[in-house]
Amino acid sequence: MKDIVEIHWHGRGGQGAKTASLLLADAAFNTGKYVQGFPEYGPERMGAPITAYNRISTERSTVHSNIYYPDYVVVVDETLLSAVDVTAGLNPEGAIVINSGKQPEELRPLLKGYTGKVCTIDAGKISEEELGRNFPNTPMLAAIVKVSGVVEEKAFIKDMEASFKHKFASKPQVIEGNMRALIRSMEEVKEG
Amino acid sequence: MGIRERLSGNEAVAYAMKQINPDVMGAFPITPSTEIPQYFSAYVDNGEVDTEFIAVESEHSAMSTCIGAEAAGCRAISATSSCGLCYMTEMLYVAASDRLPITLAVSCRALSGPININNDHSDVMGVRDTGWLVLFAETNQEAYDNYLQAMRIGEAVGLPIMVCQDGFITSHAIENIELVETEKVKAFVGEYKPQHYLLNKDEPMSVGAYATPVYYMEAKRQQAQAMIDAKGVIKQVAKEFEEMTGRSYGLIEKYMMDDAEEAIILMGSSAGTAKEAVKQLRAQGKKVGLIKIRSFRPFPAEEIAEALKNVKAFASMDKDDSYNGHCGPIHAEVCTGLYANGVFGPKGIGYIYGLGGRDVRVESIQKVFAELEQIAETGQVGETYRYLEVRE
The missing domain is CATH 3.40.50.920 (Rossmann fold)
Known part of the structure; x- marks a missing residue:
């Protein structure tokens, strides 16, 4: 891993992109990293495009600006590809991970000539099958961990299980569903 | 040696408040400081602190509540931002001139207009001449550390103190932080033992009395002296804080x-x-x-x-x-x-x-x-x- 990895999350208000960025910060924190997790605040409303950010580093980063040259981009809502320049500044050595049932090659033409890795994961489908509802957060989080390697996979799985157990102590069936969604996502993410 | 955590700046300040367990909080919510009284009210509700939480109808009343409580002999706190701070302005002068060491957390935000919820320092700069001590933080860690030092400073010189951080940029960003163990915090901050206070039956007094031209200027000169004296106190408190945490601060x-x-x-x-x-x-x-x-x-x-x-x-x-x-x-x-x-x-x-x-x-x-x-x-x-x- 580089000394500092910077990640952009693109989602729509209400889809949990901010929460996912905070979960990733948590996971990285738990493996001993320095983290920053912060959203870009504005006049948010349900459905409007929103951006959240992560800096994950081995030394504390003192920078408090937004991120302009991310190493990775996560797109929680495929419809944003035509509305937001999601690959702006994206490191060609990095990757973009998109929540979509399509193949990476089908989406590449929408990415304004981005030459790096394009990854897709059908987070909506996984979530509906494993959790019975469309919560793309957990599968998207698992996919970016898999693609970026920013958190070691085994440690990540163990850590997420502990955090689900804590969060859903009164609903054990949700813990299993979330864990299945997480592991499936890491297996099913397509790289192109 | 400290507790490794990750918290937003607002969470960190609310946590410091919990560790200190002050007597009274008077607060009214405003973005981006809303989370501070929100988290703190949960601590009150869960019984983790025994603070009297007074949910008021405006920031003017929040500061008035703090003034009443602090004058009575309590440790009083509040939190605010932006136009909330503006709305307190009249009472900020009262708090400082009555020499009441209230602690106010500010998550700094722009003022209207155009209307905007994001960070700048217009709110605090607008009240810079109210007679309050003002500390600024670069990070969530500094917001927390400044908060732990604030009461010691304010109470030593008899002036209220604002502990400021940048709205959203640090208030809403999760970052690593090293917390101080609660027993150590309590020992460091200590008990509030005011020299003079309203609820002391052995020393009847009045607070906020009228001052004629014969007395007004002497009162203000003493206030100015307290501000001058605060420089040494800030350095002394920072020195003790460094001995406890290893983190060094100055002016x-x-x-x-x-x-x-x-x-x-x-x-x-x-x-x-x-x-x-x-x-x-x-x-x-x-x-x-x-x-x-x-x-x-x-x-x-x-x-x-x-x-x-x-x-x-x-x-x-x-x-x-x-x-x-x-x-x-x-x-x-x-x-x-x-x-x-x-x-x-x-x-x-x-x-x-x-x-x-x-x-x-x-x-x-x-x-x-x-x-x-x-x-x-x-x-x-x-x-x-x-x-x-x-x-x-």
């Missing part, structure tokens, strides 16, 4: 200033971004440095003058404008400080930057240094009243 923080020829002066979260800019420029062999203001009130005029005396050019960075047609408040006070301390060599300019959440990047700060380099080389200052990265 200002100097970063790579020893042989600096060009320097910037700023406060809040952008100081961290500016440190990265300085680091990169130093790697290119440029002699640059920065001064971060931690204590805005009292203003460290002497310390800044001392730190700047050998630089060729400097820029004061204001996240706020005074609309006086020539400079922001930090630049005004820095220049006065230089003049008062007999430092006439450095050429100075003022930058207004980061208003209403305008993102401040490493590159933004490097642009300022590029200007300073030119001023240092040519001796030509040019316009001294500048706006950074604005379309015009």
Whole structure:
């Protein structure tokens, strides 16, 4: 891993992109990293495009600006590809991970000539099958961990299980569903 | 040795409040400080603190509540932002002149208009002459550490104190933090034992009495003296805090200033971004440095003058404008400080930057240094009243 990895999350208000960025910060924190997790605040409303950010580093980063040259981009809502320049500044050595049932090659033409890795994961489908509802957060989080390697996979799985157990102590069936969604996502993410 | 955690700046301040367990909180919510009373009210509800939480109908009443409670002999706290702070203004003067060491957490935000919820320092700068002590934090860690030191400082000199951080930029960003164990916090902050208080039946007194012209000015002079005395207290409390945590604080923080020829002066979260800019420029062999203001009130005029005396050019960075047609408040006070301390060599300019959440990047700060380099080389200052990265 580089000394500092910077990640952009693109989602729509209400889809949990901010929460996912905070979960990733948590996971990285738990493996001993320095983290920053912060959203870009504005006049948010349900459905409007929103951006959240992560800096994950081995030394504390003192920078408090937004991120302009991310190493990775996560797109929680495929419809944003035509509305937001999601690959702006994206490191060609990095990757973009998109929540979509399509193949990476089908989406590449929408990415304004981005030459790096394009990854897709059908987070909506996984979530509906494993959790019975469309919560793309957990599968998207698992996919970016898999693609970026920013958190070691085994440690990540163990850590997420502990955090689900804590969060859903009164609903054990949700813990299993979330864990299945997480592991499936890491297996099913397509790289192109 | 401390507790490794990750918290947002607002969470960190609420956690400090919980560890201190003050007597009274009077609060009214406003973005981006809302989370502070929100988290704290949960601690009250869960019985983790025994603070009397008074949910009031306005910030004016929040501060009035604190004034009543502190005058009675309690430790009183509040939190606010932006127009909430403006709405407290009348009572801020009362708190300071009644010499009530209330602690107020501020998550700084722009003022209307245009209406905007993001960060700048207009709110705190608007109340800078109310007689409050004012500390600024660069990070969530500093917001927490400043909060732990605040009551000691305020109570020692008998003045209320604001603990400020940048709204959203640190208030809502999760970052690593090292917390102090609660027993240590309690021992460090100690019990509040006011000399004079309303609920002391052995010493009947009145608070907020009328002062005729024969007395008013003496009261204000004493208030001014308390502010002067606070400089020593801030340093002393910081020294004890360093002994406990290893983290050192002063009135200002100097970063790579020893042989600096060009320097910037700023406060809040952008100081961290500016440190990265300085680091990169130093790697290119440029002699640059920065001064971060931690204590805005009292203003460290002497310390800044001392730190700047050998630089060729400097820029004061204001996240706020005074609309006086020539400079922001930090630049005004820095220049006065230089003049008062007999430092006439450095050429100075003022930058207004980061208003209403305008993102401040490493590159933004490097642009300022590029200007300073030119001023240092040519001796030509040019316009001294500048706006950074604005379309015009």
